[in-house]
Amino acid sequence: MSLSVALQVAQSALSTRQKETAVLSRNITNATQEGYTRKTALVSTLHSSDGSGGGVYISSISRATDQALFSSLVSSTSVGERSEAYLDGLTQLSATIGDTDQDISPAAVLGELESALQAYGAMPSDSVLAGQVLTAAQNMASTLNDASSAVQAEREAADAEIAQSVETINEQLAIIEELNDEIVRGTELGSDVTDAMDARDQAVLALSAEIGIKTQTRENNDLIITTESGVMMFETTARSVTFEQTDTYSASTIGNSVRVDGVPVAGPDSRMEISNGRIAGLVAVRDEAAVTYQNQLDEMARGLITAFQESGNAGIFSYSGGPAIPASGTLVSGLAADIEVNSAIDTDHLDLIRDGITVDYNPDDYASYGDRIQDLLGNLDQSMTFDLETGVDTTATLSDFAASSVSWLEAARQNANNTAENQSITLNRVTESFSNATGVNIDEEMQSMLEIERSYTATAKLISTIDEMLDQLLEIAG
Structure with missing residues (x-):
């Protein structure tokens, strides 16, 4: 090998080591940046016209990647975002409505009403006890009203979050x-596109948090994204992605669907439904959990109106559809928001609780008459038939049904919590595995830096030696 060729090889090696050092410095600088993957300079050999080696150069910059781990x-x-969104919705319902031991729980307030009736039944002539029954009945109606409002408020909140999620998507x-x-474009030109690919991966992860997706990479690193159900989201x-938000909800309101390229993927008329992502969890809260609990509240209201009826007409408890009572075992949507204490009963007419409103159960106006009160207590102890849409036992006393409703909500919340915890553990493990496979290890980078430094030193010494040899040749020649 001539000295000129040796010098050319040494110079190319020196330039290559400088570029490798720049890549390592880039790795170390961005080691803590979320989504950054380890970059590697790929070294190739230069060839002269006769095919012999003529030095080295950086042919491309690659990044550490693991497609299987990234897909996972x-x-x-x-899955994790779906679980968290669903849990948050159930937690909000539980926090707003309470449990059987809290005064705001329909089951607890119903128990207070029964206690007030029992006390009044023992002393039917006591107007103070009658007033306590009226207060308990008013609390019962307002509790159901408030609970229904809370459920619909949670549906409105979920709907608003769906709109935000669609905007993010x-x-x-x-x-x-x-x-x-x-x-x-960069891949076609042979440019370094590794940072852009890191950024694209982060955008894909952000997208997957909102909606379940699948990805595929074509020639020139071209990406295709579909929903997990197969609807195209991105190709070139x-x-x-569209969604029409509903600002105000009632029990009969049906929320709109999320559409991808015109195809409904989440909501009541979904043809290619997604099962994961934040949107899926929010839709499950809006259209399933909250609706089921609302049905339970509506059936509690129907049970109260039925138990306190007077020969087929509304008694102490009434509603806008009165005076006829709702059909047995049939859900009346929104009844919990509509139930109220009969306007005929007030502090000046407390005796109507004892004697009846539309039916005179005490024609002789006996102050000690208690049969009607005992009948009401008996009605509350009788089994009723409830609608199948409630998701709990369809045959039970009103008290048992109210307690089962609270148990259903708490069980649903607990199951969602367990699922969310398990998914969080899974996500953390996958994230750690992906980071270990593609992230920057400072110790390894520093070791590589030392190796490059030694190589750089040896190359520099080679150039110095060639320079000395050329000087000696010039002295001999001249």
């Missing part, structure tokens, strides 16, 4: 489209 991370993120799809264009360009 995307999936785990979607469209924002991330726009980011992905811009980055994907940059990556495809982002598809539109």
Whole structure:
């Protein structure tokens, strides 16, 4: 090998080591940046016209990646966010409504009403005890009214969060489209697109938190994204994700669906339904959990109106559909928000509790008449038939049904909590595995830096030696 060729090889090696050092410095600088993957300079050999080696150069910059782990991370993120959103919704319902031991619980207030009736039944002539029954009945009606309002408020909140989630999805799809264009063009030109690919992966993860997705990479690192159910979300360009928010909810309100490229994927008319992502959890709260609990509240209200009826007409408890009582075992949507104490009963007419409103049970006006009160207590102790849409026992006393309702909500919340905890553990493990496979290890980078430094020193010494040899040749020649 001639000295000129040796010098060329040494110079290329020196330049290559400098670029490798720059890549290592880049890794170390960004080691703690979320989503950054380890970069590696790929070294190739230069060849002269006769095919012999003529030095080295950086042919490309690659990044550490593990597609299987990344796909698992995307999936785990979607499942975890769905679980968290569903748990949050159930927790809000539980916190607002309470349990059987709290005064705000329908079951607890019903117990207070029964106690007041029992006390009044023992002394039917006591107007103070009659007033306590009226107060307990008013509390019962307002508790159901408030609980119904709380349920619908939670549905409204879930609906608003769905709208925010859809906005986030469209924002991330726009980011992905811009980055994907940059990556495809850069790959075709042989440019370093590794940072853009890191950024695109982060956008994909952010997208997966909102909606369950699947990804596929084509030639030139071109990305395709579909929902987990197969609806196209991104191919060269982002598809539109739409949702029409409903501002006010009642028990009969049906929320709108989330649509991807016009196809409903979450909501009442979904043809290709998603099961994961934050949107899936919010829709489950809005359309399933909250609706089921509302049905239970409505059936409690119907049970009260039925138990306190007077020969087929509404008695102490009434509603806008009165005076006829609701049909047995049939759900009346929104009845919990509609139930009220009969306007005929007030502090000046407390005796109507004892004697009847539409039916005169005490025609002789006996102050000690207690048969009607005992009949009401008996009605509360009788089994009723409740609608199947309540999700709990359909045959029970009103008290047992109210207690089962609270138990159902708490059981649902506890199950959601267990699921969310398990998914959190899974996500943490997958995240750690992905980070170990693709992240930057400072110790390894520093070790590589020392190796490059030694190589750089040896190359520099080689150049110095060649320079000395050329000087000696020049002296001999001249």
